Amino acid sequence: MKKFTEEMVIDYADKLLIGLTDDEVKMVLDEFEIIDKNIDIINTISDIEKVEPMTHCLDDFKYSLREDIAEESIDIDDLLSNCKETANREVKVPKVVE
Amino acid sequence: MKYMNKSIEELHELLVNKEVTSKELIEESIELSKKVQGECNAFVTILEDAKEQEVTDNLLSGIPYGIKDNYSTKGILSTGSSNTLKDYVPFFTATAIKNLEKANAVAVNKTVLDEFGMGGTGTTGHTGTVLNPWDKTRMCAGSSSGSACAVASGVYPYATGSDTGDSIRKPAAYCGIVGYKPTYGMISRYGLFAFASSLDHCGVLTRSVKDAAIVTDNMKGIDKNDMTTWDSSNINLYKSLTGNVKGKKLCYIKEICNLENYPNRSEELNNHLVNFFNVIEKVKELGIEVEEVSIDKTLLNAIPSTYVVISCAEATSNMSNLTGIVFGPREDANNYIDMIKNYRTKGFSSLIKRRFVIGSYVLQSQNKDRYFHNAQRVRRLLVDEWNKLFESYDGVILPVGSGPALKLDNSSNNLDKETQLLEEHLQVGNYGGFPSITIPDGFVSNLPVGINITGKCYDDENVLNIAYAIESTMEYKNQIAKEVNNG
Numbered sequence: 196m197k198k199f200t201e202e203m204v205i206d207y208a209d210k211l212l213i214g215l216t217d218d219e220v221k222m223v224l225d226e227f228e229i230i231d232k233n234i235d236i237i238n239t240i241s242d243i244e245k246v247e248p249m250t251h252c253l254d255d256f257k258y259s260l261r262e263d264i265a266e267e268s269i270d271i272d273d274l275l276s277n278c279k280e281t282a283n284r285e286v287k288v289p290k291v292v293e
Numbered sequence: 294m295k296y297m298n299k300s301i302e303e304l305h306e307l308l309v310n311k312e313v314t315s316k317e318l319i320e321e322s323i324e325l326s327k328k329v330q331g332e333c334n335a336f337v338t339i340l341e342d343a344k345e346q347e348v349t350d351n352l353l354s355g356i357p358y359g360i361k362d363n364y365s366t367k368g369i370l371s372t373g374s375s376n377t378l379k380d381y382v383p384f385f386t387a388t389a390i391k392n393l394e395k396a397n398a399v400a401v402n403k404t405v406l407d408e409f410g411m412g413g414t415g416t417t418g419h420t421g422t423v424l425n426p427w428d429k430t431r432m433c434a435g436s437s438s439g440s441a442c443a444v445a446s447g448v449y450p451y452a453t454g455s456d457t458g459d460s461i462r463k464p465a466a467y468c469g470i471v472g473y474k475p476t477y478g479m480i481s482r483y484g485l486f487a488f489a490s491s492l493d494h495c496g497v498l499t500r501s502v503k504d505a506a507i508v509t510d511n512m513k514g515i516d517k518n519d520m521t522t523w524d525s526s527n528i529n530l531y532k533s534l535t536g537n538v539k540g541k542k543l544c545y546i547k548e549i550c551n552l553e554n555y556p557n558r559s560e561e562l563n564n565h566l567v568n569f570f571n572v573i574e575k576v577k578e579l580g581i582e583v584e585e586v587s588i589d590k591t592l593l594n595a596i597p598s599t600y601v602v603i604s605c606a607e608a609t610s611n612m613s614n615l616t617g618i619v620f621g622p623r624e625d626a627n628n629y630i631d632m633i634k635n636y637r638t639k640g641f642s643s644l645i646k647r648r649f650v651i652g653s654y655v656l657q658s659q660n661k662d663r664y665f666h667n668a669q670r671v672r673r674l675l676v677d678e679w680n681k682l683f684e685s686y687d688g689v690i691l692p693v694g695s696g697p698a699l700k701l702d703n704s705s706n707n708l709d710k711e712t713q714l715l716e717e718h719l720q721v722g723n724y725g726g727f728p729s730i731t732i733p734d735g736f737v738s739n740l741p742v743g744i745n746i747t748g749k750c751y752d753d754e755n756v757l758n759i760a761y762a763i764e765s766t767m768e769y770k771n772q773i774a775k776e777v778n779n780g
Contacts, residue, residue: 199654207653211609212616212630213646214638223647226601230651230664233598236591237667240674248669249676251491251521252477252726253750258520273384277620286619289629 199227297321298447298773301352301504308348308355315345315355315399322357322401325448333424333446335439337362338370338403346397352507352531354397359443359452362403363410364390364495365484373486374406374418377615377640380622387484388519389453389495389512396511401449404439408642410455410488411608412436413463414699417642422701425467426774427740431698434467436460437498441468444498447773451499451508457488458600459693459719461496462731466693466743469733469772471764472498473505473757476750477726478523480509481516489607492600492723500771502732502761506530509753533754538762539580541755543690543746544682545573547585548593549718550692561696562715565742568735569692572744575766576690581759583690588678595671597717599724601648602655602668608645609652615640676725683749688756690746691718693731697740719745728753730760733769739777741769 204223208215215223237243271284280287296304296318307313326339336359348355360366363373365383372378386394393400405418415423415438423438425431426446433442437454441464444452454461456474465472474496482493495512499505510530516522548554552566573583617623617636624635641649655664682689695715722729727747734744746763748756764770 203654204650207650208646211649211653212634212637213641213649214634215646215650216643219643219646222643223650226647227651227654230598230601233595234602234664234667237595237598237671238663240591240671243667243670246670246673248666249673249724250669252724253521256478256521256523261517269384276384277381279623288618289632291629293628 199224199231294325294447294773295321297325297357297449298771299450300501300771301356301450301507304356304450305352305354315348318355319343319345319357319399319401322449325446326402326443329426329443329446329448333426333429333442334421335405335423335442335446336402337372337374337405337418337420337439340369340401340403343399343401346399349397351396351511353393353511355399357399357401357449358393359402359404359440359449360390360400361406361437361440361453361455363406363455363486364453365486366390366400366403369403371403372419373409374420375408375640376419377617377621377636379419381620383484385484388481388516390484392512392514398511402443404437404443404452406438407436408645409486409608409612410436410457410460411604411645411648413458413460415439415464416701417644424701425698426776427469428698428777430700430702431740432467432701434463434694434698437464437472440498441465441470441472444468444500445470445774450504451497453512454496454498455485456494456496456723457492457604458717458723461498462719462722462729462745463694465498465731466733466741467698469741469769469774470498470500471502471505471730471732472496473509473730474722474728475509475513475753476728478521479513479525479528479753481514481519481522483516483518487611489604490611491607492604494723494726502730502757502764503531503534505730506534506757528754530754530757533758534761535758536762536765538759541759542582542584542686543576543688543759544584544586544686545690546588546593548588548590549714559696561737564737565692565696568737568742569744572734572763572767573690576763579762579766581762584686586682592671592674592678593714593718596675596714596720599668599671599675600717600720601651602664603672605648605652606656606665607652609649609656612649672724675721679721679725679727679747680749687752688746688748688759690744693719693743693745697737697742722747726750728756730756732760732764733772734767735769
């Protein structure tokens with residue numbers, strides 16, 4: 196397992212479109228070191244790999260799907276009320292094609 | 294304070310008998326909000342134009358309350374206490390709040406939280422630190438810091454909260470009030486800003502178990518907009534409070550509670566645990582059997598890291614929509630990548646940024662099994678252990694935290710603090726979706742401390758009734774914070 200390095204922290208932050216200060220990079224690494232040690236301990240639990248990962252609180256939950264019938268939706272003007280720039284009931288976004 | 298220190302039932306009776314009007318209650322609550330804002334910084338928004346509501350048969354009608362600022366409220370600023378949403382005004386209202394509106398309850402303010410609920414100190418909201426009304430040098434804990442502060446200060450009888458790790462139940466303990474999160478899915482999360490969806494719960498902060506029951510009865514219900522909700526129409530928490538608990542069984546976990554686990558304990562921790570065992574004696578006098586049980590310490594010690602891994606991973610994914618392009622303050626830059634990067638870098642606090650990076654790392658395909666899946670496996674092992682206890686016991690009773698509210702100058706959101714089992718064990722309640730309630734159980738250093746009862750899923754009536762009975766053996770029901778000077 197490759198150790199979580201300063202370069203990796205900066206790279207991941209960059210992919211998340213987040214800039215980190217030097218102090219923040221150090222804090223990530225310090226925090227991660229504790230997690231890593233605990234994960235090492237978790238790996239000592241016998242047969243841990245055979246346990247089914249728990250993804251939700253309620254294993255007994257039964258999801259039911261509604262009929263595929265269109266329902267009343269939110270008014271477009273309401274949806275646009277938080278947008279900084281709009282044009283003709285659409286969100287005006289910055290150019291994404293270089 | 295004329296009315297706002299009273300219980301919901303008392304206020305309802307005064308309203309019905311026309312000894313006070315809804316308008317007068319709202320005016321008092323808003324005045325108190327301004328005072329508490331000046332002293333403790335508990336609110337993002339005070340709704341000065343809150344309108345009186347007709348008093349009906351519903352116990353909540355006409356009575357003021359507060360909303361944690363991560364609940365969407367149509368036409369009202371809802372920031373999640375984050376700079377990234379400092380100007381966000383939702384176009385819809387969260388289902389839980391809509392349900393309170395239907396009860397004619399009156400929202401008078403939006404309360405401060407740790408940014409997006411990701412913190413336990415009340416220090417990371419974009420409007421600043423929330424101070425503990427008992428001692429302003431101490432924290433309220435978090436993330437429902439403003440709600441806890443306001444209810445404890447007597448601004449109103451209740452406020453909504455949300456709880457992903459212990460965000461209702463820890464602040465309640467630090468502020469000397471009641472904090473309750475019901476079984477996962479009893480209250481709809483539609484309109485609650487998602488932090489870690491598999492752990493997020495809505496709930497309430499009040500000054501008594503009865504008030505918590507009344508409010509939750511009104512917030513809950515199946516919701517077509519949240520497919521994790523379930524039909525709880527056969528559950529009536531308020532009516533289930535009989536106080537009859539003879540023959541019930543509780544257990545406590547020795548690895549968490551016993552004094553010898555903490556050889557270097559502070560005086561406050563010592564007194565907190567001694568008080569816990571004194572309360573256990575009172576619990577036994579009610580006719581409740583209480584036994585000591587043991588759980589593998591390695592598993593227990595994995596609780597905090599399991600939480601960080603799962604919650605960071607889910608948060609990274611949930612909050613990827615925060616770009617500043619569609620909503621939020623759009624940053625200026627030459628291209629959209631820099632726009633988003635500027636927005637996220639400036640907008641998120643240090644804590645959030647760190648957690649996103651950790652969340653992203655544990656989700657990488659090469660790391661996923663070691664971190665994310667193993668955390669989910671430990672989650673199952675812990676939930677299985679608790680469920681095994683619930684086969685023999687009505688609930689697990691444990692002390693909350695390691696004593697009274699921590700000093701603000703020691704505030705830390707780092708894991709080195711969080712490895713303390715005593716501080717973090719309530720997270721298991723989120724892993725399993727268990728109903729879990731904190732009530733005040735005494736004073737240490739003249740400051741309130743709390744005790745928690747957690748039961749099996751869907752058994753909320755039983756859990757609340759036990760808490761109600763235990764509350765009746767003590768003198769901390771309906772208490773209002775009195776500032777203490779510890780020198």
